[in-house]
Amino acid sequence: xxxxxxxxxxxxxxxxxxxxxxxxxxxxxxxxxxxxxxxxxxxxxxxxxxxxxxxxxxxxxxxxxxxxxxxxxxxxxxxxxxxxxxxxxxxxxxxxxxxxxxxxxxxxxxxxxxxxxxxxxxxxxxxxxxxxxxxxxxxxxxxxxxxxxxxxxxxxxxxxxxxxxxxxxxxxxxxxxxxxxxxxxxxxxxxxxxxxxxxxxxxxxxxxxxxxxxxxxxxxxxxxxxxxxxxxxxxxxxxxxxxxxxxxxxxxxxxxxxxxxxxxxxxxxxxxxxxxxxxxxxxxxxxxxxxxxxxxxxxxxxxxxxxxxxxxxxxxxxxxxxxxxxxxxxxxxxxxxxxxxxxxxxxxxxxxxxxxxxxxxx
Amino acid sequence: xxxxxxxxxxxxxxxxxxxxxxxxxxxxxxxxxxxxxxxxxxxxxxxxxxxxxxxxxxxxxxxxxxxxxxxxx
Numbered sequence: 001x002x003x004x005x006x007x008x009x010x011x012x013x014x015x016x017x018x019x020x021x022x023x024x025x026x027x028x029x030x031x032x033x034x035x036x037x038x039x040x041x042x043x044x045x046x047x048x049x050x051x052x053x054x055x056x057x058x059x060x061x062x063x064x065x066x067x068x069x070x071x072x073x074x075x076x077x078x079x080x081x082x083x084x085x086x087x088x089x090x091x092x093x094x095x096x097x098x099x100x101x102x103x104x105x106x107x108x109x110x111x112x113x114x115x116x117x118x119x120x121x122x123x124x125x126x127x128x129x130x131x132x133x134x135x136x137x138x139x140x141x142x143x144x145x146x147x148x149x150x151x152x153x154x155x156x157x158x159x160x161x162x163x164x165x166x167x168x169x170x171x172x173x174x175x176x177x178x179x180x181x182x183x184x185x186x187x188x189x190x191x192x193x194x195x196x197x198x199x200x201x202x203x204x205x206x207x208x209x210x211x212x213x214x215x216x217x218x219x220x221x222x223x224x225x226x227x228x229x230x231x232x233x234x235x236x237x238x239x240x241x242x243x244x245x246x247x248x249x250x251x252x253x254x255x256x257x258x259x260x261x262x263x264x265x266x267x268x269x270x271x272x273x274x275x276x277x278x279x280x281x282x283x284x285x286x287x288x289x290x291x292x293x294x295x296x297x298x299x300x301x302x303x304x305x306x307x308x309x310x311x312x313x314x315x316x317x318x319x320x321x322x323x324x325x326x327x328x329x330x331x332x333x334x335x336x337x338x339x340x341x342x343x344x345x346x347x348x349x350x351x352x353x354x355x356x357x358x359x360x361x362x
Numbered sequence: 363x364x365x366x367x368x369x370x371x372x373x374x375x376x377x378x379x380x381x382x383x384x385x386x387x388x389x390x391x392x393x394x395x396x397x398x399x400x401x402x403x404x405x406x407x408x409x410x411x412x413x414x415x416x417x418x419x420x421x422x423x424x425x426x427x428x429x430x431x432x433x434x435x
Binding site for chain 2: 032035036081113114115116117136139140142143146147149150188191192213214215216217243244246250251252253256
C-alpha cells in the first residue's frame with residue numbers, strides 16, 4: 001500500500017494542464033480533506049468541491065418544524081441525532097426556532113447517538129409515546145432498518161427524513177452544467193449499498209469516479225485515479241476502499257432496507273424535490289409512522305417554509321455551486337457558535353468543517 | 363454521521379457485542395452482520411451503534427490514526 005506522500009507525488013507528476021473539479025459527497029471525506037490540508041498540498045489546477053454530503057443540511061425544514069411542534073405540543077419524548085438539535089427553522093426570532101430551544105423551553109427532547117438508544121428510551125418510557133426523528137443517508141438508515149426488523153416497542157414511532165445520496169448526484173449530473181468534472185463516491189454508503197450503485201456516474205454520464213475511504217492515502221489514491229481517468233480518457237468506477245467496500249455491499253442491510261423502508265420522491269432543504277431520493281416507512285410499519293399518527297402542525301403560509309434561512313447560501317454550498325467562504329454570512333453572521341444555516345451546524349456541513357479546519361476569513 | 367468507527371469485539375451476547383477502542387468499551391449491535399461469521403477478537407466498523415462491516419486489524423488501526431488527528435470527531 002502506498003502512503004499519502006507517495007500518492008501526492010504521483011498526482012504532482014501527472015501532466016495536468018486544464019483545471020479539474022473533483023466533487024466529494026460525504027461530510028467525512030470533506031472533513032479528512034480539510035483536516036489533512038489536502039487542498040493546499042495539491043496542484044492549483046485541482047479544485048476539490050464539497051457536494052451534497054450532509055444529511056442534516058438537507059433535512060427538510062418542514063420536518064424539523066414538525067419535530068419541534070410535536071415536542072412542544074404533543075405528550076411525547078422526541079429523540080434525534082445530536083446534530084439535529086441546533087438546526088434552525090424559518091420562524092421569527094420571538095418563536096422557538098430549533099429543537100434545542102424547544103428543549104430549553106421544557107419539551108422532552110433527547111439527543112441520541114444510536115437507534116438502539118431510541119428503543120431503550122421507549123422501553124423505559126412507561127408507555128409514553130416516543131418519536132424518533134431520523135435524518136440520515138444510507139449508512140444511517142441501514143441501522144434504522146435493522147432496528148425496525150429486530151422489533152420496536154409499540155410506543156415508538158418514527159418521523160423519517162432518510163435520504164439516498166446517489167439520486168442527488170444523478171440530479172447534478174443531469175443538470176445543464178454540473179459543477180464538477182469527476183466524482184469521489186462515499187466509502188461508507190458504498191460499504192452498505194455496494195459500489196455498483198455508483199456505476200451510473202461512469203456508464204450513463206461518462207464521468208471519472210472512484211470510491212474512497214477516509215484516510216488521506218485512500219482519498220489521494222481516489223483523486224489520482226479520477227485524474228488519470230480524466231487525462232487518459234478512460235472511465236471506470238475505481239474502488240479505492242476495497243478493504244471495506246465489498247461487491248454488493250452488506251447484502252443483509254440492503255435487504256432489511258427494502259423490507260422496512262420504501263423509496264419515495266422527497267424534498268431536500270433549499271433544493272426541492274429529488275425523485276426517488278427519500279426513505280419513508282413501508283406500509284407494514286404504518287403503526288410506527290409518526291406522520292400518520294400525529295397532526296401536521298404546519299401553519300398556513302409560514303414564510304420561507306422548506307427554504308434555507310433567508311440570506312443563507314447553504315443550498316448553493318450543498319450543490320457545489322459555491323465554496324463555504326463565498327457565502328455572504330460565512331464567519332460574519334454565521335459561525336458555529338451562532339449558526340444561521342445548517343451547513344454551519346452539522347459536523348458534516350462543509351461550512352462547519354471549513355471553520356473547524358481554521359478557515360476563518362471569507 | 364457517516365464516519366464509522368472501528369472497534370474490536372471483546373464479547374458477544376446474542377446480537378449485542380461488547381466492543382473496545384483504546385480502553386473505551388461500548389455495546390454495539392451485530393444485527394446487520396448476522397449473515398457473517400463474527401467472533402471475539404474481530405474488528406468491525408461501527409456506525410450509529412451498529413456494526414456494518416468486518417474489517418482487518420490494519421484497516422482499524424489506520425482509521426484510529428485518522429480519528430486521533432481530528433480535533434472533535
